[in-house]
Structures are given as C-alpha cells and as structure tokens.
Amino acid sequence: MTKEKHFSRNFSLKLIAAIMVFVGMFVVAMVFGAANTTVKDVWLALTSHTTNEQITIIRELRFPREVGAIFVGAALAVSGAIMQGMTRNPLAEPGILGLSAGANAALAISIALIPSANYLTIMVACFMGAAVGAIIVFGIGSMKKGGFSPLRLVLAGTAVSTFLYAVSEGIGLYYKISKDVSMWTAGGLIGTTWSQLQIIVPFIIAGILFSLFLSRQLTILSLNEEVAVGLGQKTTQIKVILFIITIMLTGASVALVGNMAFIGLMVPHVVRAIVGTDYRYILPMSAIIGAVFMLLADTLGRTINIPYETPVAAIVAMMGLPFFLIIVHKGGKVLS
Amino acid sequence: MVRLFTDELNVGYSDRLIVKNLSVHIPDKKITAIIGSNGCGKSTLLKAITRIISHQTGSIILDGENITKENTKVLAKKMAILPQTPESASGLTVGELVSYGRFPYQSSFGRLTKKDYEVIDWALDVTRTKEFKFRPVDALSGGQRQRVWIAMALAQETDIIFLDEPTTYLDMAHQLEVLELLQKLNREQERTIVMVLHDLNQAARFADYIVALKDGQIVKAGNCEDVINHHVLRTVFQIDTEIGRDPRTNKPMCVTYNLLKGDS
Ligand SMILES: Nc1ncnc2c1ncn2[C@@H]1O[C@H](COP(=O)(O)OP(=O)(O)OP(=O)(O)O)[C@@H](O)[C@H]1O
Ligand SMILES: [Mg+2]
Numbered sequence: 001m002t003k004e005k006h007f008s009r010n011f012s013l014k015l016i017a018a019i020m021v022f023v024g025m026f027v028v029a030m031v032f033g034a035a036n037t038t039v040k041d042v043w044l045a046l047t048s049h050t051t052n053e054q055i056t057i058i059r060e061l062r063f064p065r066e067v068g069a070i071f072v073g074a075a076l077a078v079s080g081a082i083m084q085g086m087t088r089n090p091l092a093e094p095g096i097l098g099l100s101a102g103a104n105a106a107l108a109i110s111i112a113l114i115p116s117a118n119y120l121t122i123m124v125a126c127f128m129g130a131a132v133g134a135i136i137v138f139g140i141g142s143m144k145k146g147g148f149s150p151l152r153l154v155l156a157g158t159a160v161s162t163f164l165y166a167v168s169e170g171i172g173l174y175y176k177i178s179k180d181v182s183m184w185t186a187g188g189l190i191g192t193t194w195s196q197l198q199i200i201v202p203f204i205i206a207g208i209l210f211s212l213f214l215s216r217q218l219t220i221l222s223l224n225e226e227v228a229v230g231l232g233q234k235t236t237q238i239k240v241i242l243f244i245i246t247i248m249l250t251g252a253s254v255a256l257v258g259n260m261a262f263i264g265l266m267v268p269h270v271v272r273a274i275v276g277t278d279y280r281y282i283l284p285m286s287a288i289i290g291a292v293f294m295l296l297a298d299t300l301g302r303t304i305n306i307p308y309e310t311p312v313a314a315i316v317a318m319m320g321l322p323f324f325l326i327i328v329h330k331g332g333k334v335l336s
Numbered sequence: 337m338v339r340l341f342t343d344e345l346n347v348g349y350s351d352r353l354i355v356k357n358l359s360v361h362i363p364d365k366k367i368t369a370i371i372g373s374n375g376c377g378k379s380t381l382l383k384a385i386t387r388i389i390s391h392q393t394g395s396i397i398l399d400g401e402n403i404t405k406e407n408t409k410v411l412a413k414k415m416a417i418l419p420q421t422p423e424s425a426s427g428l429t430v431g432e433l434v435s436y437g438r439f440p441y442q443s444s445f446g447r448l449t450k451k452d453y454e455v456i457d458w459a460l461d462v463t464r465t466k467e468f469k470f471r472p473v474d475a476l477s478g479g480q481r482q483r484v485w486i487a488m489a490l491a492q493e494t495d496i497i498f499l500d501e502p503t504t505y506l507d508m509a510h511q512l513e514v515l516e517l518l519q520k521l522n523r524e525q526e527r528t529i530v531m532v533l534h535d536l537n538q539a540a541r542f543a544d545y546i547v548a549l550k551d552g553q554i555v556k557a558g559n560c561e562d563v564i565n566h567h568v569l570r571t572v573f574q575i576d577t578e579i580g581r582d583p584r585t586n587k588p589m590c591v592t593y594n595l596l597k598g599d600s
Contacts (some may be wrong), residue, residue: 213444219428220436226419229388231492232412232440276472277427 011281014274019287022295029295030058030298033302037062039255057212067201068192069298072253075204077290078211079249080264081271081282082242085222087153093264094130094250097157100261101164102133102256103316107184110177119255134247188257188312189298200252204315207248209296211283214242215309218279260313262320267293269323338364340347340385340415340496340528345394347384347552355552357394358497362496362545365526367519369539371563372549378532379420379500381549385530386417412440416492418485420500420532425498430476430484431469434459437491445517456491459485462517463487479504486514490521497521503538511535522536539562548566548572564588570596 030042037054044050045058076094083092094100106129110117117125140156144223172178211218220228228235253260267290268282275281294312297319301312340362347355354377362368362385362430367465370378372446385396387403397405401412416437429434437459448456460466468476473484483503489497502518503511519542521527539546540560547557548568548569556568565588569577580591 216436216439216442216444220439223428223433223436224419226383226388226417227488229408230386230412230417230419231436232407232409276429276432278432321598 008250069294073290074287076263077267077286081268095261098133098137099130099250101161102129123255126255130251142287366544369543377552414487415496416494417498437488459487459490
C-alpha cells in the first residue's frame with residue numbers, strides 16, 4: 001500500500017542528490033576557464049554589483065554561456081526521453097529522427113535568404129525546420145502499412161538527416177556563407193548572450209513544463225498503444241502534443257548551439273538506470289542530468305586545451321559514441 | 337436489453353475485411369467465451385468492441401450509446417481490456433504498472449488517493465502478485481507477468497472486463513486459478529467477463545455463453561450445450577470430436593479428437 005509513497009520518497013532523495021550535483025557542477029563550470037577566476041569572483045559576480053576584470057568575464061561571458069548550457073542540456077535530454085518513450089525506440093533522439101538536421105537546414109536557408117534575420121526569425125526557422133525534418137522521417141517511416149517500426153524510423157532518420165545536412169552544406173557553399181553557418185552550427189555555446197537567452201529560454205521552459213504535465217500519459221504510451229487506448233488515452237492527440245514539444249525543445253537548442261548529437265540519446269538511458277522507467281521520474285531527472293552533462297562538456301571544452309576551445313559537440317560525441325555502441329550491443333534492452 | 341452489443345459490425349485492416357456483419361449480444365453479468373481457430377478474427381473483434389481499432393461499418397452500443405461517440409476516458413471506467421500480448425518490455429515495477437490501472441480516474445497531476453491504493457492492493461492481492469510488487473515487470477516469468485497485467489486490468493475497476501487469451505503462458509494450476517478468479521469476480525461482484533479461450537473444456541466449464549467464430553462470422557452462439565458439440569466443432573475447427581461429460585462438473589467435454597481429412 002505504501003509502495004508508491006515509498007518509491008516517491010526514494011525519488012525525492014534522488015532528485016535532491018541530482019540537484020546538489022547540478023549546483024556543484026554549475027559552480028565548477030563558473031569557476032574554471034581560460035581566465036583565472038576564483039570562487040570568490042563567482043560569488044561576487046552573482047550576488048553583488050562589484051566589478052573588476054574577472055568579475056566582468058564571469059558575468060558577461062561565462063554566466064550566460066553556462067545558463068545556455070543548462071537549458072540546452074535539459075531541452076535535448078527531455079526531448080530525447082520523450083521521443084524514446086513515444087516511439088518505444090531506444091535509439092530515438094532529435095539528432096537521429098531528423099529534427100536537428102531539419103533545424104540546421106532551416107538555419108542555413110534563413111541565413112542565406114534573409115541576411116538581416118534576427119534571433120527570433122532564426123529560432124522560428126529552426127522550429128519549422130525541425131518540424132519538417134521530423135515529418136519527413138515519420139512520413140517515410142510509416143509509409144508502409146502497419147505504422148512505423150523502430151528500425152524503419154532509424155533508417156529513414158539517418159537517410160533524411162544526411163540529405164538535410166547536405167542541403168545545409170550546399171546552401172552554405174552556394175551562397176558563400178559556409179563560415180556563418182558553421183560558426184552557428186559548430187560554434188556551440190561560444191558567444192551566447194543574454195539577449196539570445198531571453199528569446200530562447202522561455203520556449204525551453206514551457207516545453208519542459210508541458211512535458212512534465214504529460215509524463216503520466218507518456219508512460220502509458222511507452223507501454224503499448226493498445227493498453228494506452230484501453231486506459232482511456234486519446235493517443236493521437238497526446239502524440240501530436242508531445243511531438244510539438246520535442247520540436248520546440250530541439251528547435252530552440254539548435255538555434256542556440258547548433259548540432260549537439262548524443263545528449264538526447266544518452267542522458268535518458270543513464271537516468272533510467274537511476275530512477276526506473278516511469279516517465280514521471282525520467283523527465284525531471286533527464287532535465288537535471290542533461291544540464292549537468294552539458295555543463296561538464298562545456299567546462300571540459302573550455303579547459304582541456306587552454307587557451308584554445310575544444311568544440312563542445314566534439315566532446316559530447318566523444319563521450320556519446322561509446323555509449324551508443326553499448327546500446328546497440330545490448331539490443332536496446334537498456335530501454336526497458 | 338443487454339448493456340453491450342454489436343450490430344452488423346464490419347472490421348478489417350486496410351482492404352481486408354476480417355469481422356463480417358457480426359451481431360452479438362454480450363450477456364450482462366455473465367462470462368462469455370469466444371472460441372475459434374487462429375486468425376479467425378477473435379482478437380480483431382475484441383479490439384473493435386473496446387474501441388482499440390476502429391470499425392468500418394455497423395455499430396457497437398454500450399448503455400444505449402454508440403461507443404464511437406462516447407468519451408474514451410468514460411469508456412475506460414466501464415470496460416477494461418487485457419490485450420493478447422502486452423509488450424512485456426516494461427521496466428516499470430509491478431506496483432507502478434498496476435497503479436496505472438487507475439489512470440482513467442486521475443487528473444494530470446493528481447496523486448493516487450486512498451481509494452486508489454486500496455483498489456491497487458486488492459488487485460495485487462487477488463492475482464497473487466503482491467510478492468513481486470517491487471520487482472520490474474520484465475524480470476518476471478511469462479506467467480507471473482500475465483497475472484500482473486490482469487491485475488492492472490482489475491485495478492481499472494470496470495463492470496466489463498475483456499481478456500484476450502488470459503491463460504496463455506500459464507501452467508495448468510495457474511490457468512485454473514485465473515479462471516476461478518474471473519469466475520469469482522463474476523459471481524461475487526457481478527462483473528461481465530468476455531474472454532478469448534483456446535481450451536474448449538475450459539470454455540465449457542467456465543463460460544455461461546460461448547461464441548464460436550469462423551472467418552469473422554458467428555457459427556453458433558449459446559450455452560455450452562449448444563456450442564460444444566460434435567457438429568459445431570466440426571465446422572469451426574475442422575475436427576472430429578468425441579464429446580463426453582466432465583465427471584465433476586457434468587459439463588460437455590471434448591474427450592478426444594482427430595483432424596478431419598480432406599473436405600469437411
Ligand atoms: N494489424 C493488422 N494488420 C493487418 N492484418 C491483421 C492485423 N492484425 C491481425 N490481422 C489479420 O486479421 C486476421 C484475424 O486476426 P486476429 O488477430 O483477430 O485473429 P485471432 O482469431 O485472434 O487469432 P489467434 O487465435 O491466433 O489469436 C488474421 O488473418 C490476421 O493476419
Ligand atoms: Mg488473437
């Protein structure tokens with residue numbers, strides 16, 4: 001009888017632990033970097049109006065950048081978790097199902113065609129691109145009768161993504177804007193400003209809150225479609241809403257940092273090992289662990305090769321690839 | 337007037353019609369068994385009646401309402417379904433899974449109430465799955481898992497319960513246990529049970545009403561005497577049966593059978 005209570009108390013503990021790790025990681029990310037800064041500088045930067053060189057660096061460069069890392073990490077992880085649950089596919093993530101590539105292509109197109117494009121325009125373009133990418137993938141994946149099988153989805157996603165990346169490259173070359181595009185898509189978190197965050201973060205927060213609201217629905221959907229209908233779920237409606245949420249989260253992330261594969265794949269799997277397979281626990285935990293992970297990757301990127309930056313995407317991929325292989329090796333059993 | 341019936345129901349997948357012009361009444365507060373050979377459309381019929389798949393033409397009426405017009409969450413409080421093969425790939429613990437049987441009664445953020453916990457506990461109790469409560473469902477044996485899914489359907493607390501082959505995976509003792517549990521629910525709580533069974537003797541022993549299907553149509557529907565006999569079974573399964581009596585229950589019983597050679 002007290003099972004559920006017992007379990008949620010357990011979860012609360014885990015959640016508190018995760019939040020503590022998160023705060024710790026945030027402090028580390030704020031303190032370490034190319035410029036020599038101390039915990040005291042960070043404290044002053046966050047709590048006072050004092051200024052000196054170190055404090056300005058922290059306040060104007062590092063702080064917005066780490067806030068960006070937090071939200072992008074959380075957005076991609078939650079987006080990946082939703083996709084895995086919705087498609088019952090352990091390999092699903094925004095990068096694999098065409099969302100990232102679509103957003104990327106849209107980004108290239110908008111830079112090419114609207115030279116004066118502001119941040120909001122670009123973000124909206126990214127949303128649309130993510131939607132188009134995903135719709136093509138799901139369209140191809142479900143063309144055959146009997147709905148989309150996990151394998152068909154991944155194959156379609158890979159093919160469509162490759163195509164869309166080629167489109168971005170082609171546009172970049174043709175309009176001689178490759179450098180602008182790649183600065184955007186490979187630049188990661190470098191140069192993240194408060195004004196960019198102001199536009200993007202609200203979408204990410206809204207997306208994550210909505211997903212938490214639907215977490216119970218997602219669990220049921222992840223079990224079995226027939227069971228979900230039998231329990232009174234309006235499955236089509238729920239799927240559409242979840243789909244829109246993943247598009248928002250992915251589009252916002254791409255607008256901010258460009259490509260960032262593997263986080264959406266990896267984090268939910270790590271989280272399942274900690275909290276089990278109920279999405280009521282997976283989603284909030286994914287948000288936190290995704291943020292921690294991204295902070296870690298960014299800090300490493302800034303520090304392992306001072307004074308040069310190692311691209312975050314490369315670091316994430318380096319950490320993600322072995323993980324991907326483990327999942328493939330285990331045949332996706334990690335999902336369950 | 338019964339609560340649930342179909343009228344000239346046609347169900348199919350894309351172009352292939354599976355259930356054809358089928359009209360059946362589900363007797364209230366009784367146990368109904370659906371029998372028929374593999375692929376004849378038993379699961380398809382069950383899924384259509386429980387609105388899991390849509391039907392082409394005809395109607396399914398529950399409490400005087402066409403179910404396609406009814407709110408799906410309201411339906412989920414009236415009828416529960418245990419599908420034939422619920423994907424077992426669930427790492428949820430048994431307790432978590434069964435608690436999702438309360439889904440139709442909850443709002444998005446609503447916590448489980450005391451009543452919910454009581455029902456969940458009762459469902460775990462009667463299916464004897466309480467001891468697994470904290471174990472992940474996919475770490476159970478096929479039979480244990482089947483009982484857990486039954487527990488989830490019971491936690492839904494519906495008047496009508498559909499079960500598609502609830503006894504698969506179970507050993508003889510556990511088969512009987514599940515059937516006796518359903519019988520008890522039927523007798524003590526007056527729940528209407530509709531299930532697909534492959535074992536004819538079990539159908540004869542436990543069902544008040546048997547529907548024999550062939551190629552998506554009813555060959556015969558009635559009590560065990562009407563359906564479990566040489567003639568009907570010959571048509572439905574192409575088998576030549578020897579029907580006797582169960583010495584304990586006195587119900588008809590298929591003692592032995594042969595396949596019919598050539599045309600029937
Ligand atoms: N999703 C589907 N798409 C297309 N055809 C299907 C689908 N599901 C079932 N069928 C076909 O419909 C027919 C009836 O299937 P159904 O599952 O209803 O049979 P059944 O009587 O339950 O058989 P069994 O005893 O093997 O469970 C079969 O020929 C099957 O191949
Ligand atoms: Mg069947």
